[in-house]
Amino acid sequence: xxxxxxxxxxxxxxxxxxxxxMFSRMLILSIGAISLNLILGFGxxxxxxxxxxxxxxxxxxxxxxxxxxxxxxxxxxxxxxxLTIAVVFSALTALxxxxxxxxxxxxxxxxxxxxxxxxxxxxxxxxxxxxGDDGLSLYTRSKFYNILDLSNDNSLYYxxxxxxxxxxxxxxxxxxxxxxxxxRGAKSNEKRMENIGFPVxxxxxxxxxxxxxxxxxxxxxxxxxxxxxxxxxxxxTRSGDLIIMVxxxxxxxxxGPVIGAVxxxxxxxxxxxxxxxWQIIFGPMLVLIAIFGNGGIDGxxxxxxxxxxxxx
Amino acid sequence: MLIVDSLVKSFGGLLAIxxxxxxxxxxxxxxxxxPNGAGKTTLINQLSGExxxxxxxxxxxxxxxxxxxxxxxxxxxxxRSFQITNIFLDLTAHDNVALAVQAHAGHSFKFWKDARxxxxxxxxxxxxxxxxxxxxxxxxxxxQLSHGEHRQLEIAMALATRPKLLLLDExxxxxxxxxxxxxxxxxxxxxxxxxxxxxxxxxxxxxxLADKITVLVNGRNIITDKPEAIRxxxxxxxxxxxxxxxxx
Ligand SMILES: Nc1ncnc2c1ncn2[C@@H]1O[C@H](COP(=O)(O)OP(=O)(O)O)[C@@H](O)[C@H]1O
Ligand SMILES: [Mg+2]
Numbered sequence: 001x002x003x004x005x006x007x008x009x010x011x012x013x014x015x016x017x018x019x020x021x022m023f024s025r026m027l028i029l030s031i032g033a034i035s036l037n038l039i040l041g042f043g044x045x046x047x048x049x050x051x052x053x054x055x056x057x058x059x060x061x062x063x064x065x066x067x068x069x070x071x072x073x074x075x076x077x078x079x080x081x082x083l084t085i086a087v088v089f090s091a092l093t094a095l096x097x098x099x100x101x102x103x104x105x106x107x108x109x110x111x112x113x114x115x116x117x118x119x120x121x122x123x124x125x126x127x128x129x130x131x132g133d134d135g136l137s138l139y140t141r142s143k144f145y146n147i148l149d150l151s152n153d154n155s156l157y158y159x160x161x162x163x164x165x166x167x168x169x170x171x172x173x174x175x176x177x178x179x180x181x182x183x184r185g186a187k188s189n190e191k192r193m194e195n196i197g198f199p200v201x202x203x204x205x206x207x208x209x210x211x212x213x214x215x216x217x218x219x220x221x222x223x224x225x226x227x228x229x230x231x232x233x234x235x236x237t238r239s240g241d242l243i244i245m246v247x248x249x250x251x252x253x254x255x256g257p258v259i260g261a262v263x264x265x266x267x268x269x270x271x272x273x274x275x276x277x278w279q280i281i282f283g284p285m286l287v288l289i290a291i292f293g294n295g296g297i298d299g300x301x302x303x304x305x306x307x308x309x310x311x312x
Numbered sequence: 313m314l315i316v317d318s319l320v321k322s323f324g325g326l327l328a329i330x331x332x333x334x335x336x337x338x339x340x341x342x343x344x345x346x347p348n349g350a351g352k353t354t355l356i357n358q359l360s361g362e363x364x365x366x367x368x369x370x371x372x373x374x375x376x377x378x379x380x381x382x383x384x385x386x387x388x389x390x391x392r393s394f395q396i397t398n399i400f401l402d403l404t405a406h407d408n409v410a411l412a413v414q415a416h417a418g419h420s421f422k423f424w425k426d427a428r429x430x431x432x433x434x435x436x437x438x439x440x441x442x443x444x445x446x447x448x449x450x451x452x453x454x455x456q457l458s459h460g461e462h463r464q465l466e467i468a469m470a471l472a473t474r475p476k477l478l479l480l481d482e483x484x485x486x487x488x489x490x491x492x493x494x495x496x497x498x499x500x501x502x503x504x505x506x507x508x509x510x511x512x513x514x515x516x517x518x519x520x521l522a523d524k525i526t527v528l529v530n531g532r533n534i535i536t537d538k539p540e541a542i543r544x545x546x547x548x549x550x551x552x553x554x555x556x557x558x559x560x
Contacts, residue, residue: 178425
């Protein structure tokens, strides 16, 4: 973690700003994966539409800065307003999607969350005012008065880094709180939880909303990072990527999603350098990790650590 | 306190509960006996809300709970144990009971404080573990406990929800004689503190505990009476021993 704090410094010294951008992306996707892990890893809710919130956060920034520049409405370029609106819209969307999908279980839940996500995807595609299918380039990033200048990639990096730490700590608190214990209990035995008196549905819904909100914030960061928003950010394959990161890193572990996001982007970068058909290698790797890596990379690390201690 | 009226439940063509009516009075242990497949578990599942009856009504404390949600039934004072142990094996015994305490200690929209260090939950949970004699096993994972201890833990969890009516589905199932009599002792201590509907296969257990007994055969209430009367009842002997084995 501390190593991550030094990335921009090192990148500056070796004069490779590309690394700052790449690691910045890792941080943002880590936040997205952390949010999904709350419901998927700890709550057992396999949402296949989590990228929707990434899209909402992104479009809030895209549309806001578009009007700020185009129509000179300066408050629409304000980063705090972007964050607030992204939080509100993500929460409402998650409330809407969750209140319907959480009435179902298993494959039905997966399919419904996927269907809703595709619905939002097509709304974005059809919205010609804001670029439709082609998306929208940002001519400016979110403005945080004079305190924080996001046009500097290093500042953006440290904002991402700070928020990642904040959300990691938050999820650490959450999963051990009464609420977290309840959500985890419902994952392992929902019927029993109902039976001892928990109204499981409403707690799951709140967890679903919390996860959506955090991912919406990641979306705000993401749009600033890429200076571009398009419907592709909420394509179902993006939701799939988030699931892969969570599973790869270790479902239901605190750091798993971060490890997963970092590993995912490294592998993508590395393998796509070898061959353009990198997914042919990536796919089987995932299968192997799913089969042998009980608990993802985090699980493998824990076992290696144990093995090491026994040897000593 | 509990009034079951004309309850019917069938699974496909099989009539598991056949127009069943009976009442449970407050403060007693009411036994329900019957051969395997008589519909005892199916009855409990309907009382606790796991399954919905085809017809008939269930009144609990004058509230019609026939179609009420499982968690609401828990809120108004119904708790049950399961015939097949149903606990959180990857949590400690203490955690299991604390969870049940939490369910009845206000809402759980508490996102910050560590629930495992929440003294209110922990202390109460330990009390219930004591009541079933498991306090020394509090910090063991439930998965490490013996079968008999699992059953005790089930009871502790049910008690932790502070029920008025406790539904027990064969609490001594699969136990040896020693564990079984320990369970009887635990239940004896509960007698009078709350109402218990005790489903049992083991006749000795029922007769040593129950104030009243309902005999269930093929989903029907063939008799509800005091234990002494049940013991000498001809129909009960037929149901349990078969006609030809009864001495004249
Ligand atoms: N979910 C179910 N689906 C189909 N048949 C069932 C189901 N549950 C119970 N039964 C049948 O209903 C009858 C009563 O079962 P049960 O209530 O478990 O009996 P008991 O607990 O008295 O041994 C049995 O014949 C059983 O096979
Ligand atoms: Mg049974």
